[in-house]
Amino acid sequence: MTIELLPPRVSFAADLARFGDNPAVLMQDRVLTYRELAGRVDDLAARLGPVRRLVALAAANDLDSLVAYLAALSSGHPLLLAPADKPAALDSLVAAYDPDVILRSGGGEPVLEERRPGTRHELHPELALLLSTSGSTGSPKLVRLSHENVQANAESIAQYLRIGAGDRAATTLPMYYCYGLSVINSHLLRGAGLVLTDLSVVDPCFWELFRVHGATSFAAVPYTFELLECVGFAGMDLPSLRYVTQAGGRLGPETVRRYAELGRRRGWELFVMYGQTEATARMAYLPPELAAAHPGTIGVPVPGGAFRIDPVPGLDDGELVYTGPNVMLGYAERPEDLAAGRTIEELRTGDLARQHPTGLYEVVGRRSRFVKIVGLRIDLGQVERILAGLGVAAASAGSDERLVVAVEGGHDTDLLGKVLAQDLGLPRAAVEVHAVEHLPRLATGKLDYPAILALAEPCPAPAASGAPGDGPADVRRIFAEVLECPDVRDEDTFVSLGGDSLSYVAASIRLEKALGNLPPDWHLVPVGELAARQQPGRRHRRFTAPLETSIVLRAVAIVAIISTHAQLFAWPGTAHVLMAVAGFNFARFQLTGGGLPRLRRQLRSLGRIVIPSVVFIAVAYLLTDRYTPANIVLLNAFVGPEKWTTQWDFWFVEVLVYVLVAVAALLAVPWADRFQRRLPFAFPLALFAVGLLTRFELVDLEVPNPKPVLWLFALGWAVARARHLPHRLLLSAAAALAVPGFFGNPWRDLTILAGILLLIWLPAMPVPVLLHRLLGVLAGASLYAYLTHWLVYPGLAPVSPALAVAASLAAGVVYWALSMRLLDAVRRWRTLLARVRPAAGKRGVES
Structure with a gap:
């Protein structure tokens, strides 16, 4: 063991206090100044010792990780970054490099796990940071970065982005990924703020936080733009x-052009960037004013x-080579490599490139067999x-969208796909495995990789499924079937999928069976995180468990409605509770x-x-x-009789449809949409106030019978x-002021009041x-059940009200299940057509 005093430090990290009371970290519940940071x-540096x-x-997008x-x-302690949300990756790196200290988030203060008081390593004086290559995690091959690398790249990025102390960047990417880390470095260098969050861009709370803190930028990889759509x-x-900055893989030229034009109209700029972990983060950027005209560069x-571009024998385009102060010291593959100094002076990127007469560079392909999927560099040889x-003979090919693998023999392709996705850190939907009798080969005997890539399905379909209420199922399949979305990715959420x-x-219902108890915000949790919780065979033995209040209210209300009509017992008012629940779910x-x-x-949804x-x-x-006919077209509320008759049976559906159509039309008006986005709580309160005009009959809607309900929906x-x-x-x-006296x-x-208060105060x-x-x-x-019970209970209630209620509920469940099956059949028919049409077109061209 060598006892070594601390060498020179990374300047921007050591000089944070010079920015004084500038906001450094902005979170949902507090703001930290540079002095406080x-x-x-x-304090933590002192705990790490001299x-x-x-x-x-183990890094996450939280304050403890940032401080650590x-x-x-x-x-001056060399730092190895690993993802906190992938314990296997961290364990792999710890086993490979045997760090002296492990830091983790502690919910308020970093937790320091000291594995030894000193060090067992020879650490080069310039070594500052160790990162997995190009976003991969868990691989023992690491990029060795120096203090100068980190500082120089932060200064370079801050210069071309013109970052100032007034800027505030939202952390849309994980900090263990070099692109996400570069956002942190370049902003702290200039005394700018970090809107620190791990929320996804599909979460409305992310954009609320973005607006509240006045964020000026966010970073995106190609998949982020799909989510933005x-x-x-x-x-x-x-x-x-x-x-907005973009890196982490090639973004399609049309998308670049579209977003560059959008930014020009809306007053912001798009910076398309290019980089590799081996160059700390960034090597090139496309000036925003050139993005629309040269989107492919x-x-x-x-x-x-x-x-510079070095010629490659046999190819028209050469290999792109980069030099600069941000080029790494070299790679590490074992602990002994941490003692090495600089082993390379320039970075051979492996990308084939050309230079335009304008001076702009364009990457046109890869020299070696690597692909980059969702920001991760995948070695196709490693896949094989x-x-x-x-024990599986395989050949792999890929694009920026997916990995395609051919396996020889009758293997379980679904299982192999899951193994590869887990080992490579890819979303399951980005991996396709196809079983073939023999791997395709050229006449020379070499593998035919274009033929393997051609195996890719144009629209992967989900596995077959049963009706609602089937047995334990794969989380992604549940999302695919319930939402009629054949391609579900790990980053998707219930809300983002519509x-x-x-x-x-x-x-x-189905997720509860597959996973056990669901988190209350599961509809905003990425599919990959939910899938990771799936533990077949595990059973929760608690007698009670929380169930979302809105679900309980819907179930209790429909039982109460039917029971009241069948005269099993009288409990009026629950239909109007459902109107408030409808507004809750709409939001x-x-x-x-x-x-x-x-x-x-x-x-x-309508x-x-x-x-x-x-x-x-x-x-x-x-x-009957x-x-x-007015009932069929849901217009009885306007043209039906004023006297309450059977024609008013479906009033709830009619009025709910009217409200949903009116609200959708209102939000299609630009000023109303801006109001709703800028003041998400005040907007429904304003709508509630408007609804009170009809509630207290200050305005007459001239609708014959149903009580006005807009105010309940808005509440x-x-x-x-x-x-x-x-x-x-x-x-x-x-609610306490508006509800009393509504019905007399x-x-x-x-x-009604109790239902609303439960919705307000009890999430579950x-x-x-x-x-x-x-x-x-x-x-x-x-x-x-609301629809069908009008035809079921009248004939059974005189015999047995309880039987009438049970039969009505059963009829509703059957109609629901049939409807779900019909939707599933329509989805499958659409998928079949999507597959048949391209094939038919191809045959027509060939003939």
Whole structure:
């Protein structure tokens, strides 16, 4: 063991205090100044001690990880970064390099696990940081970066992005990834702020945090732009946004051009960038003013760097070679390599490139067999070696979108796909494995990789499934089937895939069975995180477990509605509780994004209400003499009789559809949409105030019979947007003032008020575990049971009210299950057509 005093430090990490009271870290619940951040960093640096040691950090996008990272850099301890959310990767690196200290987040203060008081390593004086290559994790091959590398690249990035103390960057990428780390470094260098979060861009809370703290930038990889499309980024009002950066893989030229033009119209800039971990992060950037005209290029070298193109025998394009102060010292593959100094002077990127007459560089391919998928560099040879170790003969090819593998023989391709996805750190949907009788080969005997890539399916379909309520299932398959989305990725969430209140219950029932208890915000949790919780065979033995209040209210309400009508018992008012629940769910599932994508999602959700309602009412019209054509087209509320008759049976569906159509139309108006985004809690309160005009009959809508319900819908919407205690107190007071006297029946009014208060104050309710599935089924089938019970209970109630209620609920569940099967059949038919048409077109061309 060599005792070594601490060498020179990374300057920006050691000099944080010079920015004084500038905001350094901005979080949901607090803001830390540079002076406060420096104090925390100095305290941890003192705990690390004066003897230079190898430190491993299990990093996440949280304050503890940031403090730990800066403490190691500022005090000269070489730091090995690993992902906190991938324990296997951390264990692999710890086993390979045997760090002296391990740091982890502790929920307020970093936890220091000292494995030895000194060090067992020879550590080169210039060594500062060890990163996995190009976003891969767990591989023992690491990039060795010096203090100068880290400092120089931060200065270069800050220069071309013109970062100043007033800038604030949202942390959209993990800090253990070199791109995410470069955002942190370049902003701390200039005294700018970090909006520190691990929220996804599909989470409305991310954009709320973005606006509250006035963030000026965020970083994106190619897949991020797909998510931005889902959430309607183009229509968002982000007045503080100054620029968006992109790296982590090639972004399609059309997408570059589209976003560059969007930024020009909205007042922000798009910086397309190119880099590798071996160059600390960035090597090139495309000046924003050139992005629209040259969207396929990587631009020019970063300040301080330079490119040249070396010829490659047999190829028209040469290999791109980079030089600059940010080029790594070299690689490490074992602990002994940590003692080495600089072993390379320039970086041979492995990319084939050409230079345009304009001076811009363009990457046109890879010299070696690597692909980059969702920002991760995948060695196709490694893929084949992994499978060879399992006794499987395989050949692999790939693109920026997916990995395609051919395996020889009758192997379980689904199992092999899961193994590869786990080993490589890829989303399962990005890995395709195909079983073939013999691996395709050229006449020379070499593997035919283009033929392997041609095996890729144009639209992967999910595995077959049963009806709602089937057995344990794969999480991704559940999402795919419930949401009719054949390609579900690890980064997707229920909301980003277009889920709504009806599909929410169907998904939660099946996920509850597959995973056990679900987290309360599971609809915002990425699919990959949910899938990681799947533990077949594990059983929760608790008698009770929390079930979301909105699901309980839906289940209880439909039972109460039918029981009241069948005269089993009287409990009026629950239908109006459901109207508040409808507003609550609308805000949770139908407000993400903007523009046409959001409108299409709202119309799809509306269709899931209208279509089964119209179909059933049409059947009821043909079988009975109780209804009119106005009922079928849901217009009875406008043209029906003023006297309450059977024609008013479907009033709830009609009024809910009217409200949903009106709200969708309102949000299509730009100023209303801006108001809703900027003031997400105040907007539904304003709508609630408007609704009170009809509630207290200050405005007459001239609708014959149903009580006005817009105010209830808006109140539920506001509940979903309540973020803290004052919000909930305000809503409780509003409900207490608005509900009494609504019907003139104290017990009915009390039911409505109690339902709203439960929604406000109890996100979930303790419910016996044995009832979870039953309540979930009743909640999911509540609309269908409401429709069908009008034809079921009248004939059975005189015989047995209890039988009438049970039969009505059963009929609703059956209609729900049939509807789900029909939707599944339609989805499969669409998938089949999507496959047949390209094939037919290809045959036509060949003939």
